[in-house]
Amino acid sequence: MSSATHPLITTVKSLVDAATAPTAGLSGAAAHGKFPLAGGPDGFVGSVIDSSTSLIAAQRHDIVRFGMGAPAAEVIPTEELKALAGEALTVESFGYGATEGEPDLIEAILGLADSDGAPTSAERISVTAGGMQGLDLAFKLFVSPGDLVAVESPTYTNGSATAFAYGADLLEIPMDQHGMDVDAFEAIVGELDRVPKAIYVIPNFQNPSGTTLSEERRRKLLDLAHRWGSVIIDDDPYGDLRFSGEHVPSFSALSPQDPQVFSVRTFSKVIAPGLRVGWVDADARLRTLIGNAKQTMDSCTNVPAQHMVSRFVTGGGYADHLARLRREYHARKDAMVAAIGRVLGERARTTDPEGGFFLWLTLQGEDAGVDTEALFETALARGVAFIPGAALSPSRQFRNAARLCFASSSPERIEEGVARLAGALDAVGQR
Numbered sequence: 001m002s003s004a005t006h007p008l009i010t011t012v013k014s015l016v017d018a019a020t021a022p023t024a025g026l027s028g029a030a031a032h033g034k035f036p037l038a039g040g041p042d043g044f045v046g047s048v049i050d051s052s053t054s055l056i057a058a059q060r061h062d063i064v065r066f067g068m069g070a071p072a073a074e075v076i077p078t079e080e081l082k083a084l085a086g087e088a089l090t091v092e093s094f095g096y097g098a099t100e101g102e103p104d105l106i107e108a109i110l111g112l113a114d115s116d117g118a119p120t121s122a123e124r125i126s127v128t129a130g131g132m133q134g135l136d137l138a139f140k141l142f143v144s145p146g147d148l149v150a151v152e153s154p155t156y157t158n159g160s161a162t163a164f165a166y167g168a169d170l171l172e173i174p175m176d177q178h179g180m181d182v183d184a185f186e187a188i189v190g191e192l193d194r195v196p197k198a199i200y201v202i203p204n205f206q207n208p209s210g211t212t213l214s215e216e217r218r219r220k221l222l223d224l225a226h227r228w229g230s231v232i233i234d235d236d237p238y239g240d241l242r243f244s245g246e247h248v249p250s251f252s253a254l255s256p257q258d259p260q261v262f263s264v265r266t267f268s269k270v271i272a273p274g275l276r277v278g279w280v281d282a283d284a285r286l287r288t289l290i291g292n293a294k295q296t297m298d299s300c301t302n303v304p305a306q307h308m309v310s311r312f313v314t315g316g317g318y319a320d321h322l323a324r325l326r327r328e329y330h331a332r333k334d335a336m337v338a339a340i341g342r343v344l345g346e347r348a349r350t351t352d353p354e355g356g357f358f359l360w361l362t363l364q365g366e367d368a369g370v371d372t373e374a375l376f377e378t379a380l381a382r383g384v385a386f387i388p389g390a391a392l393s394p395s396r397q398f399r400n401a402a403r404l405c406f407a408s409s410s411p412e413r414i415e416e417g418v419a420r421l422a423g424a425l426d427a428v429g430q431r
């Protein structure tokens with residue numbers, strides 16, 4: 001089939017054509033005010049909702065925030081980080097650092113990779129300003145305008161928006177409870193006249209669905225990538241936050257030093273997002289290119305923040321810290337699944353994640369026709385925020401679904417938020 005008009009493919013052109021009127025005097029993406037995906041036909045995506053949510057939340061402190069994917073404030077190791085900041089703020093750290101990252105942090109990262117069973121080497125590591133910069137570097141390096149990039153459906157909007165920003169056509173691949181349906185993927189590509197240049201995948205406790213890609217499917221995805229010459233952009237911010245079930249080996253553990261695997265990692269979810277520290281682990285031959293690209297972005301990642309992170313990771317308490325996060329998030333996930341079961345019953349079904357931050361709620365039965373974008377306004381007025389499903393799909397599927405973050409709220413607040421959500425559903429149903 002010609003891929004120009006395939007129903008699973010969304011192109012930049014189709015979005016720009018559907019976007020709002022151009023702004024006089026500007027050209028390109030700027031003429032449309034935003035990147036096409038973020039602007040969208042009606043300007044309604046995750047990042048927009050997150051920022052409007054936080055604006056409203058600034059005025060209404062009692063809002064239950066299931067929208068944003070932020071770590072709980074009470075599990076951020078504030079006191080420890082404050083103490084480490086004192087040590088990290090040296091005169092050397094106020095100068096420019098190495099573009100590829102501070103050696104002590106790279107050393108700490110190698111230790112983490114080792115314990116994950118995916119040994120790597122310093123030449124493969126580049127420190128980044130969080131996971132987002134890693135994704136930006138990946139798409140910048142691998143994607144030219146018009147290239148096909150496969151994404152999970154649903155997917156993380158800031159990831160797909162980054163691919164769009166570099167001109168990708170996005171191919172949405174269906175998922176089930178074991179993650180991306182790789183057999184369907186193979187069949188879909190078999191019908192196209194081209195193969196994906198990159199495969200963007202969030203293998204553990206996926207944002208937004210909460211599902212984990214099985215080992216069998218990881219192996220098959222590696223096979224497909226090798227057959228097609230595609231790069232796997234392996235975005236894994238949540239892998240260390242498994243609170244139940246069995247660990248699944250990473251792509252790098254299954255295929256060590258694979259030149260077709262580009263791993264994007266971040267400390268945002270396990271230490272603190274405001275520090276903006278992450279890394280990429282990729283073929284050593286890419287390091288110069290990554291460094292050149294990073295030079296034009298920020299020259300180097302914030303140096304004191306890197307020293308704080310490396311001290312925190314190697315200081316002896318990191319394993320206990322992670323164990324505490326897992327315990328806390330497990331309790332919150334359980335609270336959310338139980339509250340939804342009790343309060344919404346047959347009106348909704350959810351995924352039951354084994355880690356991470358998010359679960360995916362699908363309205364069913366009499367509520368199957370409810371549009372969660374329409375529900376969003378009512379829910380916000382009643383004091384609960386979430387991300388509507390359509391905001392997490394380039395072609396805006398999943399109109400009766402939503403992403404809920406269980407990580408940011410205490411179990412009591414989760415109960416309250418689910419009750420408010422049910423109230424909003426009732427209100428929408430009665431209209």
Ligand code: PMP
Binds near residue numbers: 131
């Ligand atoms: N990828 C995924 C799947 C995420 O959920 C996030 C954070 N929401 C990021 C990347 C970006 O991470 P960071 O905040 O470190 O830039």
